[in-house]
Amino acid sequence: MSKRRVGRLLVTLGVISTLLVGMTACSGSKEEGKAATDTDGSFNKTGLPIVKEPITLNVLTVRWGNMGDTFTKNTWLQNLEKDTNIKINWQVMSSNDWAEQKSIMLASGTLPDVVLGDIAFSDSDIVNNISSFRPLDDYIDQYMPNLKAAMKESPELKKLSTFPDGKMYSLPARLPSRPVTQNEPVINKAWLDKLGLKVPETLDDLYNVLKAFKENDPNGNGKKDEIPYSGSGDISMDLLNPFGITDLNATSMMIKDGKPVYYPTSNEYKEAIKWAHKLFSEGLIDQELFTQDNTMLTAKQQNPDVALVGFTHQWTPDAVFGKWKDQYETIPTISGPDGKRYQVGDPNGLSYRRNELLITTSCKNPEVVARWADQFYTNEASIQNFWGAIDTVIKKNDDGTYTLMNPPAGTSADAWYWDSSLRDFGPKYVSPSFEKNIVLDPANGDGLKLEIDKLGKDYVTTPFPNVMYTAEEFQELPTLTTDIDTYVRTNRAQWITKGGIDEQWDAYVKKLNEMGLDKLVKIRTDAYDRYNNVK
Template sequence: MGTHSKSRLAKKWPLLLLSAVMVMGMAGCSGNKEKADAPAETGDFNKEGLPIVNEPVTLKVLTVRWGSMGDTFTQNQWLKDLEKNTNVKIDWQVMSSNDWAEQKSILLASGTLPDVVVGDQTFSDSDIVNNLSYFRPLDEYIDQYMPNLKAAMEETPEMKKISTFPDGKIYSLPTRLPSRPKSSRQPVINKAWLDKLGLKTPDTLDDLYNVMKAFKDKDPNGNGKADEIPYIEVSNDFISPFGITDLNSNNMLVKDGKAVYYPTSEEYKEGLKWEDKLYSEGLLDKELFTQDATMISAKFQNPDAPIVGLSYQWTPDAVFGKWSEQYETIPPVAGPDGKRYTIGNPIGMNLARNELLITTSCKNPEVAARWADQFYTNEASIQNFWGAIGTVLKKNDDSTYTLMDPPAGTSADAWYWDQSLRDFGPKYVSPSFEKKIVLSPNSGDGLKLQLDKLGSDYVTTPFPNVMYTSEEFQELPTLTTDIDSYVTTMRAQFITKGGIDEGWDAYVKKLNDMGLEKLLKIRTDAYARYMNVK
């Protein structure tokens, strides 16, 4: 989804200044001091139209970028034009994610923040909920000064749901990214092996079992060795045919409108039995529970011959190196109930909160709100996701938009991060406008949208990205650390040693003894709050 490109640019991130200097430098709202505290009705502030202010005002805006990316995005032509057209000057404070954890603690301890915070990797839910006095409730500002965002929330109500905190107020602004798929990872199979063995693409679990058996026994890579590994990872993707579709990795599902903890469910139990059967017959990697990501990557890219039969990936070219062309994405396999399930989100993999906060240190919140609202138009959003029109995007005579080719020697993804806020910051692209964005079907975002058609009809509604209270945040880690760890340990044991039917009741009892009921109450309370947002 783009955020995998964490350490792109050759530009070396300079060492941050002494913490105290940084904190002082990021404090407060600058500009004309007499006017800073002046009420909006002085005539300097315009409630609508541009410029936002007649006399220039400077806002200090903090954002965090991956690794050594630096601040080249600030030269985005749309951002430069915005400054000119609004009279709102931006003093960008760009931090590196490498140093941010320590700097964040210092900043929150100081209590003096910049005016605006951009990007959801700057402050997490718990950072905000535990420091609410630093951030302004934005409901009235949205109502009075943010018509673009208000319209977006009416068209896509989930924008409001994910942004509403447990006290019913909105403290952070959401995003809806353009041209995102509905499905997450999809099944990817070695098509060359299928063809060589005269096998059809598997359609059911029985088909998949027979294909995996053939992959193991019939030397499809032709090197005379029994080195083929039909499947090498433990993942929820692999048991998704059983209806286990956990997008946010919190062991929760939504079934018939209810929040369900699936590691104690009958479907999960059946999924474990399936994995146990495959493991006992050597169809899953024998190093399933002992290998790390580096070892898995080495197997995907085994130098002499491809050795992995099946995987779940964003796109088929994601991990297989020189063997990529042998792999293709296939539709989801039907489960025991005859249905197909794909992990993802029916409204798209494109919603997030905490993309913009206005702090209580800001003396011109109405200016900041009107400035933020400029980001919520379709054209603003695509320019802050890929790059400016005329630089990265081309606006065609028929009102469609195409992406230009990146400079030689640069990948498209790296170029977009260099030229825009990309995944971070406020955006809204209307579903109807997405039809005007023309992407190449052969790579990147466009390829994923093509492949998405195979599984998008089967995407399930995930347990949403709910919000927790300060008290819930205190209790959650204590409960999830032990419970999640036990679920993981027992999954490994059940798959490698069996005994699922015999050991199931004791497994469930132990989870209950560890406080599962309390954990479920926290999750379901948060879910109820989320669903009740109007």
């Protein structure tokens, strides 16, 4: 092992050792050292404070990159400590080195009282270490009336969070004011206007527009350097949407006529690939689509001299184009050969999450944590844990509405929200009926996405859901998906760039079957059936 790797391992072990010492010192204990339980009279089953004498809970959360712990200054979180008598010892980890730290932590078997945020532990982490986490159903039933009411109003919360053994080991979330569409078509409107073209609505329209972009120098620099369509290899999947191919959760599964279907062997997929090859062969698709990395793509999108890209799919049009962002507009979903429009997304909204809070078996006071976590499941608590505290980031108006304040000069709204709140992570629930009280700026950030969401929301397909797998299925899946997914991606890239799908199709399907496709589809389908059978 190299000196560098030894050094990194020692640093990681040092961090974990520090965490474990902290956990041992104060896990679920009163500051005087005695555990607060229902039997010693300190725990209140209802009302506040939750415990009569202050205790400390260790709560671990993971943040993106170097975000740090500024969210802990959130006034709502600070007031919660005072109101509940529960002090939180926040253990904030960076996603940059979390994978290594996580492995050591799970191997040690010593965990904090609470793990907050779905970035920390995946489904497989939980299922394969199930003895480290408490089933939460009884605690929800006895101590979490806010979450119970939310699950009654939105059954998706329970369906999403029920593990294969029928129990809930993690708490869910429903984020506020989320769209139902994912990436939507984005076009260079300045180029359209210069060439006197209309916004494309059909595949034929799109073909003609891309061809005009290639041949008529719409960026005006006298060179044929325009790239009619560009993206990454994965984003290229959005090109197939008009053929009914949508894949929100990247499983290669879609729901057709109410049943799960493996689409890379479907006729729709075959026809979509043939259409994409036609575009590629005529130079209407970036010739480096399958070989460029994000750095190369960004260089094209933000080329300093002129705009280079004509059409793509994005979350919002201002997301990636730098100084050229004002040239781009989101447009309605393109219709396919059957005259219908198919948009990637989720009719329930891209708002539901699981694994947002886990109570470990190291925690001596799970009932205390359950009551503490339930405080997060009110509308006002949730918006303050998604954007920031009232009177800091959010203004509560006399008419019962809520508006977001402007961020400090030089700070983007999204960065401000992440600094000021738990944002995407942690338990929360905003009722659909409450969302009408949230007033967002339609020109920026979350409000902009909701505004352009209107262009595609009526065409969103029902996705293959974010299902849960058993420990045995998790053992089989990596072997199956590594081989099968690689084979599918390799052939897709070859067929789009070089053609030949008709001649090679039967051999391709035969090879997939030999690689265990039937077993993969059965695992996915069994998980789908379990998901739909949750009551």
